[in-house]
Amino acid sequence: MSYLTQLKTFVEVYRCKNITKAAANLGLSQPSVTSHIQAMESVVGKSLFERKARGVTPTAAAHDLALQVSGHIDILEQKIMSIRARSDAAHGTVNIAGPAEYISSVSGPQIANLLQSGNVNLVLHIGNKVRIFDALQSGTADIAIAASAPDPALFDSLVLDKEKLILVMNRLHGREIKDSTITADLLSSYNVVAYDEELPLIRQYFEAVFNAKCHSNVIAICPDIRAISNIIRSGIGYSVLPDYLCRDQIKAGELVQLGPEGPENIIYLVWNKGALKHPRIAFAKDVISAFANINYFAN
Structure with a gap:
C-alpha cells in the first residue's frame, strides 16, 4: 500500500497543529484527515498527536516522522506544480x-x-x-x-523504485521448518512455483542468499506473480516474491517468510x-x- 496521501496529510496536520485547519488547506473532510492520521499511526505503531481542546500536539514520534518526510513531501509538491505548469503542452x-x-x-x-x-x-x-x-x-x-x-x-x-525479494512458503510446511536453518539443500525437498522455466526471482535469491542453485521440483509455472502468491497461500510449495505482493499475507499468517530478506531488485x-x-x-x-x-x- 502507498502512504503518500496519508503522509501529506500528516505533514499538514503537524504544521497546522489543528485538524480542522489542515482539512481546509487540503480540501478534505475532517473525518478523512482523521482517517489518514490513524492510518499513519497504525504504520508507525505509535500515537502521533495528542488531542487537545483546541487542536493537537505532536508526540515525539510525530517530530521524528516529520523530520524524515516533510522535506520529501515538499519536493514532491514542487515537482507536481512544475509538471502541471507544463501540462497544457x-x-x-x-x-x-x-x-x-x-x-x-x-x-x-x-x-x-x-x-x-x-x-x-x-x-x-x-x-x-x-x-x-x-x-x-x-x-x-x-x-x-x-x-x-x-x-x-x-x-x-x-531508477523508479526498488523491491525486496522474499522467500515465502505455504503456512503448513512453512511452520514446520521456520525455526530450522534455511538452506538450499533443505528447500530441495519441497516443491517450488516459478514465474518461468528460468526461475528468475528464485535464481536471484538463491545465488545471493545461499550461493547455490535451486534444485526443487518445479511443480507449476505461472507467468503472473500475483497468481503465484495465491497458489502458495492455498497450500502449494514455496516461491520468491516481491515484498509488496507478500508483505500483508506474511503479517496475516497466510504465508510464512523463510530465511533472510533477499536482494533488492x-x-x-x-x-x-x-x-x-x-x-x-x-x-x-x-x-x-x-x-x-x-x-x-x-x-
Whole structure:
C-alpha cells in the first residue's frame, strides 16, 4: 500500500497543529484527515498527536516522522506544480507497458496523477520483460516500467523504485521448518512455483542468499506473480516474491517468510532514445518519476 496521501496529510496536520485547519488547506473532510492520521499511526505503531481542546500536539514520534518526510513531501509538491505548469503542452494518448504485478499493486498513484495532471489518455500494455521491451522498440508503447535492466544502447532510463525479494512458503510446511536453518539443500525437498522455466526471482535469491542453485521440483509455472502468491497461500510449495505482493499475507499468517530478506531488485522507468522530444512522453516521464520509490518508502 502507498502512504503518500496519508503522509501529506500528516505533514499538514503537524504544521497546522489543528485538524480542522489542515482539512481546509487540503480540501478534505475532517473525518478523512482523521482517517489518514490513524492510518499513519497504525504504520508507525505509535500515537502521533495528542488531542487537545483546541487542536493537537505532536508526540515525539510525530517530530521524528516529520523530520524524515516533510522535506520529501515538499519536493514532491514542487515537482507536481512544475509538471502541471507544463501540462497544457501535453495531450493525446500515452501508451505505457509494464509488469502486471507492479502496475496493479504499486503504480496507482503514479497513474492517477498522470491522468489528473494533464490532458492525456492512457493505455496500459501488460507483459513480461520481453513483451515490455518489444513494445517500446516497436512503438506500441511510449514509455515502460520494467523490473529488468534495459539495454543502454537502445533505451534511456531512470531508477523508479526498488523491491525486496522474499522467500515465502505455504503456512503448513512453512511452520514446520521456520525455526530450522534455511538452506538450499533443505528447500530441495519441497516443491517450488516459478514465474518461468528460468526461475528468475528464485535464481536471484538463491545465488545471493545461499550461493547455490535451486534444485526443487518445479511443480507449476505461472507467468503472473500475483497468481503465484495465491497458489502458495492455498497450500502449494514455496516461491520468491516481491515484498509488496507478500508483505500483508506474511503479517496475516497466510504465508510464512523463510530465511533472510533477499536482494533488492531495481524497477526502471524506460523510454526510447530521443522519445522525450514528444511533449506527452516527456510529461508522462516527469509525472511518473515524481512518484518514484513508492514501494521502497512503504518499507
